[in-house]
Amino acid sequence: MISLILISLILFLLGAQFLKLQWKSRGFPPGPTPFPIIGSLWRINFRADHGNLKKLAKLYGNICTLWLGHKPMVVLYGFQAVKHGLTTNSEDVSGRLQTYVFNKMANGKGILVSNGLIWKHQRHFGIxxxxxxxxxxxxMERGxxxxxxxxxxxFRDKDGRAVDPSFPVVHAVSNVICAVVFGHRFSQEDETFRQLIEAYNCIVAFGNSYLYYMCETFPWAAEHLPGPIKKALFSCDFVRSFIRQExxxxxxxxxxxxxxxFIDFYLEQIEKTKNTPNSTFDEDNMVQSVFDLFLGGSETTATTLRWALLYMVAYPEIQEKVQKELDAVLSPSHLVCYEDRKKLPYTNAVIHEIMRFGSIVLITIPREAVRDTTVLGYRLPKGTMIMANIDSALFDPEYWETPHQFNPGHFLDKDGNFVLREAFLAFSAGHRICLGEVLAKMELFIIFCSLLQTFKFTLPEGVKEVNTEVVFGSTMKPHPYKLCAVLR
Incomplete structure (x- = not known):
């Protein structure tokens, strides 16, 4: 009898919550039916990947709503929806979620997931x-x-032998940001540096995974989940400890x-503002800002370079055209500089097509409406999450002639001059646009050109096919691969 009453009570409460959710969802963009506790993330199998988001857009249109438990999340799909959603009322949608995972990983500090004055001060200072x-x-070019x-x-030391380029590429890119924030570089043999890279890899792998969404949906259960969440939090602690030592x-x-x-500048800023009321410049914000700069300044650029080398192996005719242009414009002894991009339109187009086609950031870190606002005609209340599918803008068939082909012509006009397309949103848009865009483009151009100026990249002997499928995560990585760098 008691168990029957309990079951009836639970069913009544669930029914009441269900009706409350249906009432709450009125006025939001259309989307899958939300259920109590689990919301509607079940509709994308708790995974925001390319296929699931495309199906969602086909069913509900270029702006739709998913429910993270009882919290609405508006999803933007396609170039027009992403651009206007992030830029029309840009400041209104410039907030960051203060969710269970984000609070555990940043506690509202730093640049990437902070809000209000902390975000404005830290971002302005960082830039x-x-x-x-x-x-x-x-x-920065010299570094x-x-x-x-x-x-x-x-690669020269490998003398054409097959090698996995992943770690040396990550090492090179990470050392650029190390020089910026710490003032020195690390050798490949430095064990602490290797652990630092592994820690960041762990954090990135956890983001946008099944378990990430499960933790956000059921935060009360997250503390007791073994494995990836504990490993990701341990990795965050390791990185922060490393930064504090520096x-x-x-x-x-x-x-x-x-x-x-950067640390020198920040310590100077702490001293300058020590008597300023409500100053946001303190060691905790410094640690998290360095954490964010390192994550933003190494992971994405290194992953893009890994795709770059893989695509050159996959499309040898494009590699050959890049090298012909490099040979025609630059002398063999020329030290590549960023200014050279103006004389190398085809090479510049190839680099931008690598960023477009690789599409390593599938979705933006979700934003949050900081006040009641309008997005694509829908009135969204303060606190609504906004998730932009950057990938859908980079593959939008209305703005790219051959979106699903690797085609450098996307960035060239009829006379062969480089043109930047409006749908190229690889660095996001609006108030939260990537602050390291210029640095990333400099690194990609200088490192890519330096490598192709010196080597021809080929498949190892006996390997016939190139695997260009992605490894899903916060960033879309290529599967591990080997290549041969043959001196030209």
């Missing part, structure tokens, strides 16, 4: 410090050229006449 350190000019040279020497070394060194890296 200013990167500019002072040479972003976009010769100052990239150094890493490009080290990567060239790595800060300690900077403090022990004492003040210097001219700041040499």
């Amino acid at each position: 200013g410090a990167l500019r002072k350190l040479g972003m976009g000019n010769k100052g 990239i050229q150094t890493e490009a040279h080290c990567l060239v020497e790595f 800060i300690k070394r900077h403090r022990e060194r004492g003040t210097i006449d001219e700041p040499e890296d």
Whole structure:
């Protein structure tokens, strides 16, 4: 009898919650029916991948609603929806979620997932410090050229033998941001540096996974889930500990006449604002800002370069055309610089097509409406999540002639001049656009050109096919592969 009453009570409560959700969903864009507790993420199998989001758009249109438990998440699909959704009322949708996982990983600090004054101060300071350190000019270019040279020497030492390029590419790109934030580079043999890279890989693999969405939907159960969530949180702690050690070394060194890296600038800023009421400049925000810059400045660029080498092996005729242009414009001894892109339209087009076709960031980190606003004609209340499917803009058939083919012609006009297409949103849009866009483009151009100037990349002997399928995660990585770098 008691069990029957309990079951009836539970069913009544679930029914009441179901009706409440249906009432709450009125006025939002259409979407799958939300259920109590689980919301409607079941409709995409708790995984925001290309196929699931495409099916969702076909069923409900280019703006639809998913429910993360009882919290609405508006999904933008296709170039027009993504562009207007992120830029029309850009400031209104510039918030970040303060969810279970984000709070565990950042606690509202730093640049990437902070809000309000903390975000505005940290982002503004971050952009200013990167500019002072040479972003976009010769100052930072020299550091990239150094890493490009080290990567060239790595492949030269292999003497054409088959090699997995993953770690040396990650090492080169990570060392660029290491020089910026820490003021020095690490050797490939440095064990702590290897652990740092592995920690970031773990964090990235956890994001956008089944377990990530499960943790956000059922935060009360997340503490008891073994495996990836615990490993990801441990990795975050390891990275923060690593950064604090670097800060300690900077403090022990004492003040210097001219700041040499991001930590120097930040320590100087803490000193300048120590008597300012409500200052957001403190060690916790410094640690998280460095954490965010390292994540944003290494993972995406390294993954794009891994795709770049794989595509050159997969499309040897395109590799050959790039090398013909490089040979015609640059002397063999020329040190590649970012300014050279203006004389190398085809090569520049290939690099942009690698970013488009590789489409490594499938969705933006979800944003949040900081006030009641309108998105594509729908009134969205404060607190609504907005998730933009960047991938759908990069493959939108209305804006790309051959979206599902690797075609550098997407970025060339009829006269062979480079053109940047409006649907190229690889770095997102609006108030949260990637602050490291210029640095990423500099790295991709200089390292890619330096490698193709020196080597022809081929498949290892006996390997007939190239696997260009993605490994799903926060970023879309290629499967592990080997190639041969043959001196030209």
